[in-house]
Amino acid sequence: MxxxxxxxxxxLIGLFTFGGGYGMIPLIQEQxxxxxxxxxxxxxxxxxxxxxxxxxxxxxxxxxxxxxTGGIFGALCATIGVVLPSFIVILIIAVxxxxxxxxxxxxxxxxxxxxxxxxxxxxxAIVFLIKLIISSxxxxxxxxxxxxxxxxxxxxxVLGFYLAYRHxxxxxxxxxxxxxxSALLGIVIFWVL
Amino acid sequence: MISIIERETxxxxxxxxxxxxxxxxxxxxxxxxxxxxxxxTFVGYRVAGFWGSFFSTLGxxxxxxxxxxxxxxxxxxxxxxxxxQAAFLGIRAxxxxxxxxxxxxxxxxxxxxxxxxxxxxxxxxLIVLSFxxxxxxxxxxxxxxxxxxxxxxxxxxxxxxxALKKGELDK
Numbered sequence: 001m002x003x004x005x006x007x008x009x010x011x012l013i014g015l016f017t018f019g020g021g022y023g024m025i026p027l028i029q030e031q032x033x034x035x036x037x038x039x040x041x042x043x044x045x046x047x048x049x050x051x052x053x054x055x056x057x058x059x060x061x062x063x064x065x066x067x068x069t070g071g072i073f074g075a076l077c078a079t080i081g082v083v084l085p086s087f088i089v090i091l092i093i094a095v096x097x098x099x100x101x102x103x104x105x106x107x108x109x110x111x112x113x114x115x116x117x118x119x120x121x122x123x124x125a126i127v128f129l130i131k132l133i134i135s136s137x138x139x140x141x142x143x144x145x146x147x148x149x150x151x152x153x154x155x156x157x158v159l160g161f162y163l164a165y166r167h168x169x170x171x172x173x174x175x176x177x178x179x180x181x182s183a184l185l186g187i188v189i190f191w192v193l
Numbered sequence: 194m195i196s197i198i199e200r201e202t203x204x205x206x207x208x209x210x211x212x213x214x215x216x217x218x219x220x221x222x223x224x225x226x227x228x229x230x231x232x233x234t235f236v237g238y239r240v241a242g243f244w245g246s247f248f249s250t251l252g253x254x255x256x257x258x259x260x261x262x263x264x265x266x267x268x269x270x271x272x273x274x275x276x277x278q279a280a281f282l283g284i285r286a287x288x289x290x291x292x293x294x295x296x297x298x299x300x301x302x303x304x305x306x307x308x309x310x311x312x313x314x315x316x317x318x319l320i321v322l323s324f325x326x327x328x329x330x331x332x333x334x335x336x337x338x339x340x341x342x343x344x345x346x347x348x349x350x351x352x353x354x355x356a357l358k359k360g361e362l363d364k
Contacts, residue, residue, distance in 0.1 A: 014226050016341050021227070022295050026320055030338030041285075045272075048284040049264060051291070055257025056227040063258050067265035075262050079254060086226025087250055090234040091243070093220060105355050110223045112351020114303045115313040116343050118296065122313070123320025125292035130324060132289055144278040146285075155286035162290050172294050179287045186283015191276050 002070050003077045009035070010062045010081030021057045022047075023117040025124045028061065037069045044128065048183075051175045058082050129155075144190055154185045198232050208240045222302075229253060308354060316343050 009031050017024040025043065033040050050060040059079055066078030132151045158181055165173040202208045209217070217239075221231035230250060237249030271277055303309055323339050 012341070016344050017226060018223070018344065022292060026323075026340040027338060030340060034338075044285050044288050045281050047288050047291070048281070049261075053257070053260050053264070055260065056229045056253075058227040059230070059254055059257040060261045063261040064265050064268075067262055068268075072262065075258065075265070079258055083226070083230055083250060083254055086224070086230045087234050087246070089224050089226070090221070090231050091238060091246060093224065094235055094238040094246070105352050106223075108355025109348045109351040111304070111309065112312065112349070112354065113344055113347040115305075115309040116316045116347035118299055118303050119313045119316025120320060120340055120343070121292060121299065122296045123317040123323075125289060125296060126317070126321050127324045128285075128289045128292060130321075132285055142272070142278045142282075144275055144282060146282045151282070151286055154283050155289060158287050158290050162294070172298065175291055175294075178291055178294075179284055182283040182285075182287025182290075183280035184283070185286075186281065187276060187279045190279035190282050 003073060005035075006066050006070055006074050007077040007081040010066070010078040011084055013062075014058065014082040014085040017058060018113055018117050022121045022124065024058060024061075026120050028065075032065055037065055040131075048179050051179055146190060150189055154182060154189060157185055158182045198229065198236070202236050202240075209236060213239070308350070312347060312350065319343065 013024055013027050013031060016027060025047075028043060029040065032038060033043070038046075046061055046064055047057075049064070050057045053060065059082060062078040062082040063075045066075035068074075070077065132155060133148050158178060161181055162173060162178065165171075199214055203211055203214050214236075217232055217235045218228075221228045221235060224231055230253060233249040233253040234246045237246035239245075241248075272281070303313065305313075319339060
């Protein structure tokens with residue numbers, strides 16, 4: 001049954017997401033895209049939507065995939081699924097073992113997981129860059145398509161903005177600013193020209 | 194988001210102390226699930242027990258849920274407009290930079306030792322290779338995906354390294 005499967009898959013995603021956010025993208029590719037619930041290119045669109053709306057990425061993507069796959073009830077099942085592992089684990093820690101984090105094996109295990117999570121995100125970033133270059137990220141539902149030349153042009157322009165911002169302000173630009181600039185460049189290059 | 198939680202619970206409502214908040218945050222960062230959900234559950238429990246954690250988690254989830262649900266209803270219509278498609282084709286390039294930026298920001302949570310550096314490099318390479326080859330194992334309806342295996346491997350290696358050494362892995 002689709003509702004149970006949504007719950008179960010997002011429960012699994014919630015359970016194996018550490019440090020929140022983008023570390024879960026490979027897991028979503030492997031579990032959600034592989035089941036055909038959304039196509040791979042929609043994930044990129046969804047990262048942009050999630051960055052531009054309030055709330056944690058995990059909840060946003062669970063609600064979105066659930067709703068696209070099984071309507072309101074599907075969204076409910078997926079969202080409860082993704083939140084439940086956090087809820088249970090934190091309750092257990094808060095009730096029973098508040099000294100949990102002091103244990104050296106717990107700390108050791110976590111220091112083994114952190115470089116993995118960083119690698120998951122870095123690997124995802126490289127895969128997304130490859131997809132951009134070989135233009136395999138054009139969704140089937142789109143009437144517009146992009147060539148790699150156009151995508152790379154936009155990429156380099158946004159990269160230029162990013163590097164300049166970091167150089168002068170000594171911090172990263174806000175995600176919404178980055179996305180707004182790339183959206184604007186997209187409109188100029190693909191729609192106006 | 195974390196700074197908002199801190200402002201509302203520590204400074205405005207004085208539900209918990211700054212030191213307690215610090216502990217809660219470090220646990221939230223190291224347990225499965227979104228950091229903000231973990232923090233909300235924890236603070237809710239400290240303030241009002243089980244129902245406290247239930248309602249604080251519900252409160253945190255509800256706005257996202259409603260907003261994204263509304264967006265998902267209009268998503269298909271919205272994407273049929275060519276101007277929106279053009280914007281999203283541009284955004285694909287922006288998202289790549291966003292991901293690299295996330296790596297730069299998160300880099301500081303890892304202490305790079307020979308062991309953690311190799312874990313990082315192996316994970317990155319496998320994720321990139323998995324774009325070209327399918328590494329996922331299916332056992333019945335359970336998909337043993339690559340990232341789950343890698344996370345479990347990180348746990349096991351971390352525990353073994355701690356058992357072998359007297360000190361901590363990243364200190």
